[in-house]
Amino acid sequence: MAKQINNQDITDRERVILVSIEPDELMLPYAWEELTALTETAGADVVGEIHQNRDDPDPKTYIGSGKAKELHMSVLDTNADLVIVDGELSSVQARNLEEEVKCRVIDRTQLILDIFAQRAQTREGKVQVTLAQQMYLLPRLGNLYTKFERQQGGIGVRGGAGETKLEADRRKVRDGIKDLEAQLAEIRATRQQQRAQRKRLPFPTAALVGYTSAGKSTLHNTLSGSGVYADPKLFATLDPTTRRVTLPDGWAILLTDTVGFVRNLPTHLVAAFRATLEETIEADFLIHVVDVSHPYMETQMRAVLDVLEDLGAGNKPMVTVFNKCDLVDDHHRLTDLILSTPNSVYISATKGDGIPNLVEHVVTTMEALLKPINVVVPYDKSELVAQCYEYGRVSAAEYLEDGIHVVARITGELVGRIARYEIEPEAATEVAAI
Numbered sequence: 001m002a003k004q005i006n007n008q009d010i011t012d013r014e015r016v017i018l019v020s021i022e023p024d025e026l027m028l029p030y031a032w033e034e035l036t037a038l039t040e041t042a043g044a045d046v047v048g049e050i051h052q053n054r055d056d057p058d059p060k061t062y063i064g065s066g067k068a069k070e071l072h073m074s075v076l077d078t079n080a081d082l083v084i085v086d087g088e089l090s091s092v093q094a095r096n097l098e099e100e101v102k103c104r105v106i107d108r109t110q111l112i113l114d115i116f117a118q119r120a121q122t123r124e125g126k127v128q129v130t131l132a133q134q135m136y137l138l139p140r141l142g143n144l145y146t147k148f149e150r151q152q153g154g155i156g157v158r159g160g161a162g163e164t165k166l167e168a169d170r171r172k173v174r175d176g177i178k179d180l181e182a183q184l185a186e187i188r189a190t191r192q193q194q195r196a197q198r199k200r201l202p203f204p205t206a207a208l209v210g211y212t213s214a215g216k217s218t219l220h221n222t223l224s225g226s227g228v229y230a231d232p233k234l235f236a237t238l239d240p241t242t243r244r245v246t247l248p249d250g251w252a253i254l255l256t257d258t259v260g261f262v263r264n265l266p267t268h269l270v271a272a273f274r275a276t277l278e279e280t281i282e283a284d285f286l287i288h289v290v291d292v293s294h295p296y297m298e299t300q301m302r303a304v305l306d307v308l309e310d311l312g313a314g315n316k317p318m319v320t321v322f323n324k325c326d327l328v329d330d331h332h333r334l335t336d337l338i339l340s341t342p343n344s345v346y347i348s349a350t351k352g353d354g355i356p357n358l359v360e361h362v363v364t365t366m367e368a369l370l371k372p373i374n375v376v377v378p379y380d381k382s383e384l385v386a387q388c389y390e391y392g393r394v395s396a397a398e399y400l401e402d403g404i405h406v407v408a409r410i411t412g413e414l415v416g417r418i419a420r421y422e423i424e425p426e427a428a429t430e431v432a433a434i
């Protein structure tokens with residue numbers, strides 16, 4: 001079994017200073033917004049930002065030494081615990097910068113890996129993230145040592161005499177990677193089976209997908225409010241990113257917030273990222289949140305749809321939400337988008353504009369997923385009838401001698417439990433006539 005590496009870089013509510021060398025002025029606000037959203041997703045607070053405009057990072061300290069001094073002052077002023085650099089650091093840069101600012105320094109990749117580690121739920125997801133963490137570590141091992149590598153072991157030690165500590169460590173990590181890859185292959189072989197066994201809830205479920213900082217978490221909060229769960233036991237097993245959303249007529253869906261797509265995701269993190277999206281495969285339908293004010297909106301939408309397609313979630317019903325409409329002055333553009341995108345709405349998650357319209361679309365999408373049933377449920381199984389009321393839409397119910405006759409539309413999961421009491425439509429009229 002692989003060693004589980006969980007959330008090793010960031011702990012709750014750490015105070016973080018962000019560092020960027022983004023040279024493109026147009027992109028800088030988006031870079032800040034994204035890195036902030038990622039930091040908050042990891043559970044930390046941003047207390048400062050330091051920018052240096054440069055095309056290439058400084059090979060020794062990432063930012064120039066003058067900026068590094070400024071960063072050190074900023075760390076002292078804000079009492080920060082951690083610095084996060086919006087790029088990839090070599091271990092030389094990380095070590096030098098840490099010495100300069102007297103504070104822990106991590107890069108964007110470590111931050112993303114941290115979030116993935118927090119969010120991965122399935123065994124496959126966890127193994128996938130551990131694998132990405134090991135791959136990140138491997139090329140950085142060399143620089144963790146001084147140039148005087150120690151000789152390790154002697155005769156009889158695996159690897160033989162003369163193997164340096166560095167070589168031994170690299171070998172250990174490589175062996176670990178091989179082992180994780182083997183585990184993945186084995187998990188994939190049995191995946192279908194596991195999915196079938198997983199206990200599903202009778203609620204319709206939806207997942208929020210879209211780019212980081214599109215506004216998924218804001219919308220998740222807006223929609224779920226602080227609803228009290230009807231059945232605490234049922235929800236005790238849910239992960240904290242899933243909440244119940246009560247719809248206007250009293251029915252509910254379960255809504256999961258996902259990590260979100262990341263701008264310029266390092267390629268070696270793609271597999272781990274996909275593993276965190278597994279809940280979207282389980283969801284009955286998707287809510288695709290798009291930042292309508294973003295200059296690369298179309299590219300981002302395309303990327304999201306392509307990955308969903310690859311994951312086998314391409315055919316799921318989807319509501320497209322053009323968010324942050326408060327930042328768009330061109331009203332025609334918004335209406336054109338709505339007209340050219342099926343089942344779409346525009347909203348402002350922060351201002352609350354368009355939320356009732358979105359809820360209407362959610363309701364219609366959910367209703368289309370319910371399946372019709374016509375059953376006579378024996379009295380000793382009457383809890384099934386209660387569930388029809390709670391999780392579906394009951395159009396008729398009648399207490400008969402041998403059971404409760406119910407005509408309703410319910411979720412696929414509940415259909416599985418109740419289908420054996422199904423009656424023929426003709427039989428139904430007979431029953432009703434008695």
Ligand SMILES: Nc1nc2c(ncn2[C@@H]2O[C@H](COP(=O)(O)OP(=O)(O)O)[C@@H](O)[C@H]2O)c(=O)[nH]1
Pocket residue numbers: 033037210211212213214215216217218219260323324325326327347348349350351
């Ligand atoms: N102007 C504006 N900002 C928004 C809106 N929705 C979200 N934001 C901001 O966008 C940033 C990212 O939002 P967040 O919900 O964390 O995005 P996520 O990464 O998709 O979960 C936050 O600063 C939000 O306050 C909106 O409708 N209008």
Ligand SMILES: [Mg+2]
Pocket residue numbers: 037041213216217218257258259260
């Ligand atoms: Mg979020």
